[in-house]
Amino acid sequence: MFGEDSPAITVLCGDQPPDGMERIERSATVRYTDDDGLADALTGADVLFVYDFLSTAVPGAWHAADRLSWVHIASAGVDPVIFPGMRDSDVVLTNSRGVFDAPISEYVLGAVLAFAKDFARSLRLQDEARWLHRETERVEGRHAMVMGTGPIGRAIARMLRAAGMRVTGIGRTARTDDPDFGVVHPSTALLSRLPGADYVVAVAPLTEQTKGVFDSRAFAAMKTGARFINVGRGELVVTEDLIAALRANEIAGAALDVFDTEPLPADSPLWRMENVLVSPHMSGDAVGWRSVLVERFAENFDLWRAGRPLQNVVDKNLGYVPSTAA
Amino acid sequence: MFGEDSPAITVLCGDQPPDGMERIERSATVRYTDDDGLADALTGADVLFVYDFLSTAVPGAWHAADRLSWVHIASAGVDPVIFPGMRDSDVVLTNSRGVFDAPISEYVLGAVLAFAKDFARSLRLQDEARWLHRETERVEGRHAMVMGTGPIGRAIARMLRAAGMRVTGIGRTARTDDPDFGVVHPSTALLSRLPGADYVVAVAPLTEQTKGVFDSRAFAAMKTGARFINVGRGELVVTEDLIAALRANEIAGAALDVFDTEPLPADSPLWRMENVLVSPHMSGDAVGWRSVLVERFAENFDLWRAGRPLQNVVDKNLGYVPSTAA
Numbered sequence: 001m002f003g004e005d006s007p008a009i010t011v012l013c014g015d016q017p018p019d020g021m022e023r024i025e026r027s028a029t030v031r032y033t034d035d036d037g038l039a040d041a042l043t044g045a046d047v048l049f050v051y052d053f054l055s056t057a058v059p060g061a062w063h064a065a066d067r068l069s070w071v072h073i074a075s076a077g078v079d080p081v082i083f084p085g086m087r088d089s090d091v092v093l094t095n096s097r098g099v100f101d102a103p104i105s106e107y108v109l110g111a112v113l114a115f116a117k118d119f120a121r122s123l124r125l126q127d128e129a130r131w132l133h134r135e136t137e138r139v140e141g142r143h144a145m146v147m148g149t150g151p152i153g154r155a156i157a158r159m160l161r162a163a164g165m166r167v168t169g170i171g172r173t174a175r176t177d178d179p180d181f182g183v184v185h186p187s188t189a190l191l192s193r194l195p196g197a198d199y200v201v202a203v204a205p206l207t208e209q210t211k212g213v214f215d216s217r218a219f220a221a222m223k224t225g226a227r228f229i230n231v232g233r234g235e236l237v238v239t240e241d242l243i244a245a246l247r248a249n250e251i252a253g254a255a256l257d258v259f260d261t262e263p264l265p266a267d268s269p270l271w272r273m274e275n276v277l278v279s280p281h282m283s284g285d286a287v288g289w290r291s292v293l294v295e296r297f298a299e300n301f302d303l304w305r306a307g308r309p310l311q312n313v314v315d316k317n318l319g320y321v322p323s324t325a326a
Numbered sequence: 327m328f329g330e331d332s333p334a335i336t337v338l339c340g341d342q343p344p345d346g347m348e349r350i351e352r353s354a355t356v357r358y359t360d361d362d363g364l365a366d367a368l369t370g371a372d373v374l375f376v377y378d379f380l381s382t383a384v385p386g387a388w389h390a391a392d393r394l395s396w397v398h399i400a401s402a403g404v405d406p407v408i409f410p411g412m413r414d415s416d417v418v419l420t421n422s423r424g425v426f427d428a429p430i431s432e433y434v435l436g437a438v439l440a441f442a443k444d445f446a447r448s449l450r451l452q453d454e455a456r457w458l459h460r461e462t463e464r465v466e467g468r469h470a471m472v473m474g475t476g477p478i479g480r481a482i483a484r485m486l487r488a489a490g491m492r493v494t495g496i497g498r499t500a501r502t503d504d505p506d507f508g509v510v511h512p513s514t515a516l517l518s519r520l521p522g523a524d525y526v527v528a529v530a531p532l533t534e535q536t537k538g539v540f541d542s543r544a545f546a547a548m549k550t551g552a553r554f555i556n557v558g559r560g561e562l563v564v565t566e567d568l569i570a571a572l573r574a575n576e577i578a579g580a581a582l583d584v585f586d587t588e589p590l591p592a593d594s595p596l597w598r599m600e601n602v603l604v605s606p607h608m609s610g611d612a613v614g615w616r617s618v619l620v621e622r623f624a625e626n627f628d629l630w631r632a633g634r635p636l637q638n639v640v641d642k643n644l645g646y647v648p649s650t651a652a
Binding site: 107126132140162276279289 | 443446463
């Protein structure tokens, strides 16, 4: 049971409570829970902090939320906490927008350069002590198309431009004078624009509109030399279509940090493809990220206690923080 | 024998003559040779085009050069054609300055990001189908120290800065207002400055002054978290000292594109070190580089025939093209 005199916070965190909660514990009653205990722990809670942002337990425990007014998630993507009950409620939803932008932008540029400079092959040749000179690709002037024009997509666009690439965006609203992208094409033009891209970066939020947009038609539309980089959500992609496209050499490679099932099952063919770089959903997780995530929640908690507007309020119908709220 | 009526050019190219020489062949007598035939082919030659820039045969054949006035090398480094006979002669030496700058700068940034984002480990874990989340390092704000302030070092400095790094240079002349580096420390301060660097990039020309500067004392001076990147010449490094420093974890890793013996012998421990990225002297060799190298020679040949000053004349005492001649 929560006490009467202080706000009640439930932290969904699996079996490992986050560090750095001491300050919050001094002014709130905090209960830590895993998926199984969530429903019990939601009863009487004013606030839910979804620290375990990969958990899918919130919809199933929602019925127990009897006085919840705010949910905060320790991630940029909010798809695990968007469902009819949440959408129809008055509960305010906030995310951790901004924490992951710069690390992911560095990761994406690293993946682009790893492809262009053929680092994976160098490592495999190194394992055989084989000296095999190859010509490398230039990055300057190559065209990167970034689907997703939120803060992470913008950080990626700025970073790729800084390295000399040409960048365009795919977003909900077309424009020709975007400060980060220059040109943003509308999502409806994705298929017609894909043939122009050397690198295709997926970083859109996962919504009903974006789910599975990278399917067989999309991969068929790409250049055979194109590389596909996914740092958004695995479900943006029809995974079997991606595997088929890679096998058929319809595209030249993929760097995948997110998957529709995580951890990626050991029997996935993606692990064993030489033109694929698999990483375990870590592109945004720079040293110190966990304490930054707790810090962001604590900052919003101070606002919430003071009755002031929260930072990074998600539009529950759009499924992300609208850019005007930045 | 060369004819009497047109200039005589000897091309040192091993067993594979370069493509794209047709235009030159129309206005000169061109003889293609490998190392063994070089002395014979130098007799009567006006011009030597060292297309096989890794050959070490020029000093041994120099005695046969009886009317040579110009040597051009298809590389940035001129160390294989700097020797007393060359230095003491009136022969003009030119290099291929500029061809490699941008590709190498991309390669170095790629190596930095590969270290920061732990790509090599991701690939090795991928081979085992192992999902193992790690935190990644940021690149923004990390300090790269570049030894070598010629055009390649400058391109590297600009690229690393564009990606958000802090960059300083080590060069012959100290300065605090360098357009690419900001601060350049003098070579004499190398050891005292190394402790401040997260990444140390070697790209200085190989001269008597720079040979072996990266020795046990230099590696001991570096941070234990530092990575060493060599895109200059293998002989800048005392290789056994580097191997010892890597084994003792005095530094955290190395990306090596050049070696004191090339190809790197199969029994070199460097091949088998997990914190080392070996690549086969390819960092500057972007698709199309060979035709660009022939093009650069052809441009200089037109100047030479017209009796005009050549591009990229090497100061044979310094061992590189002085920057005032850029």
